[in-house]
Amino acid sequence: MHRNAIIGFLGSAILAVTAAWFIQSPRAQALDVRLAGRDSVLFDTAINACDDSHLPDAPARAFRDGEGRMVLFAPNFRNRAFVGQNLENLHKDCNSRFKAAGKADPGLLDDRTWLHAIYTNDGETVYALGSASFMPYRHDMPCKGATQRTDCWINGLVTLKSTDGGRHFTYQAQPPHHAPFPPPMAYRDDRKHAPSYVTATNIVRWKDYLYTILWRRGVDFKSSRNCLARAHVDDPRSWQLWNGKKFVDAARLTPHNGWEVYQTDCARVGPYGLTSIRGIVRHEASNSFIAVYKHRRKHKDGSFEHGIYYSTSKDMITWSMPRLLLSADLKPDAGPGDSYVAYPSIIDEDSKDRIFGTVDDQASLLYVKFVPVKRNGKWGMTRQLMRQPIRFINDAKQGANP
Numbered sequence: 001m002h003r004n005a006i007i008g009f010l011g012s013a014i015l016a017v018t019a020a021w022f023i024q025s026p027r028a029q030a031l032d033v034r035l036a037g038r039d040s041v042l043f044d045t046a047i048n049a050c051d052d053s054h055l056p057d058a059p060a061r062a063f064r065d066g067e068g069r070m071v072l073f074a075p076n077f078r079n080r081a082f083v084g085q086n087l088e089n090l091h092k093d094c095n096s097r098f099k100a101a102g103k104a105d106p107g108l109l110d111d112r113t114w115l116h117a118i119y120t121n122d123g124e125t126v127y128a129l130g131s132a133s134f135m136p137y138r139h140d141m142p143c144k145g146a147t148q149r150t151d152c153w154i155n156g157l158v159t160l161k162s163t164d165g166g167r168h169f170t171y172q173a174q175p176p177h178h179a180p181f182p183p184p185m186a187y188r189d190d191r192k193h194a195p196s197y198v199t200a201t202n203i204v205r206w207k208d209y210l211y212t213i214l215w216r217r218g219v220d221f222k223s224s225r226n227c228l229a230r231a232h233v234d235d236p237r238s239w240q241l242w243n244g245k246k247f248v249d250a251a252r253l254t255p256h257n258g259w260e261v262y263q264t265d266c267a268r269v270g271p272y273g274l275t276s277i278r279g280i281v282r283h284e285a286s287n288s289f290i291a292v293y294k295h296r297r298k299h300k301d302g303s304f305e306h307g308i309y310y311s312t313s314k315d316m317i318t319w320s321m322p323r324l325l326l327s328a329d330l331k332p333d334a335g336p337g338d339s340y341v342a343y344p345s346i347i348d349e350d351s352k353d354r355i356f357g358t359v360d361d362q363a364s365l366l367y368v369k370f371v372p373v374k375r376n377g378k379w380g381m382t383r384q385l386m387r388q389p390i391r392f393i394n395d396a397k398q399g400a401n402p
Contacts, residue, residue: 030395031288031312033325036362037389042087043074046373046382050094053078056385058114058131059278059345060366061202064354065165066123073097074343074368074385077112081166086349087364087387098160098169100132104139106187108175109156111138115169116157116200117212119236119355126162127236128169129200129212131155132179136189144190152189155196157181157214159237172237180239180251181214181229184264195219197264199276200229202345204289204357206282208233211316213291215276216266226277227266228316241266242317270311270319279345280316281359286394289313292344292365294330295322306330308344308367326365326388336372336379343368346390365390 045055057076065071065083072082072090079098082090100113109132117129133155136143143152156179159172171178181197188194199215209230218224228242229250240247244267270277270291277291295309307328311319326341334340347356348363365388370381 031283031286031290032393032395033290033310033323034391034393035326035365035388036391039386039388041384042090042366042387043082043092043385044382045384046371048092050080050092054080054092054094055383056343056368057383058116059202059343060347060385061115061118061345062347062356063118063120063126063166064123064356065120067165068123070349071166072347073115073118074366075115077114079113079115079169087347095167097162097167098130102138103175104141106134106136106154109134109158109179109182110171110175111135113158113160115160117203118166119203119205119210120166121233121354123354124163124165126166126169127172128160128162129181129203130158130160131199132158134187142189143192145192151192152187152194153196154183154187154194155198155217156183157197157200180237182264184216191219193217193219195223199278201277201280201291202357203355204280204282205233205353205355210236211280213269213277213280213316214266225266225268226270226274228269229266242269243267269317271322274322278343281346281348281357281363283392283394284358284360285392287314288394289316290346290359290392291319292325292346293322294342294344296330296332297322297324304333306333308341308365325390326367331370334370337374339369339371341367341369341386359392361394362389362391364388 056074060074062070062072078096081093084090101110103110111134113130113132115128116131120126135153137149158178160169161172162169184195196217198217201213203210203212211230214227214229216227229239231239239250241250277293279292282289291311296306308326309322310325313319329340331340344367346363348359351358367386369384369386372379
């Protein structure tokens, strides 16, 4: 979604990441993920967009509706979808499936909302976590020392529900009681980088719980982190956070008032130095989890390796050392006229899981490619939703322990 701002905020800190932060067991990565074919374009805003605001602005998420069709979101704040039997025959739907009210009150978290994590058990009743942002520039509100429009941006994660197979979503409670993960601190016009819950991965069902990884932005990169959250499958409204020792309630839901938040902190999961994890899936054969994310790594000679990386885990708390999956420029690496990538996720269109949280030995890496175009002497960007075949190689039989 609009998370390019994260790159600018974190860019200088990412350059300081050292190899010591990623020390893991040399045998920790038993499951390898590799490219397995040529990439292809699923959607191109320059050719296929419904209008100028129709663009992929978040990682792809999908579920199967009650008729067995794939419903895929790679949304901006209008949350349009693609519908089809598989990735190759998706058709765009120009109708907005949810649009926030555009309220100028930062405490309501009802300005703009992106669908980030989706769960359904039957394809008809569909639950979602949305990333709800408030940016004062949109409402001509002050932000002291602002140099870009995302300054003083504040963000939380909110709950939504659809009862018609994902055609229309509504909040599960009236704002602000729709937010189990509100910003940890109230909005201020003198804080350019406010602590916030910014992103959520897709949801993975494991045993009796629904899991997602959240990005909690701190006042600086050092205090920012990925956090593990879960909800019981019988109650997708009530979320818990991993605090380093156990899962604790992120909020409680009361019959009349909606969410009453009493816990907004969480422990870091994954190696120190990562930016936000954007997608997770479970490899069924090895019972291993795979996470994908953007990353930049500095070599001893001063050069950089950058692109889309992955890690594996057995419990979604401890993750293996990052490994490069797709070499590509990220925004900090791209000069004028250069393309760059963002918003990775993994989807196995053959998965028997209704929310595509599982993979077999083949799947697709989906990501957004920002493609430069020059108009009237100035560079602009179009966006393409890309598909890259990948395969998983399980080395567990050789004695490794992912």
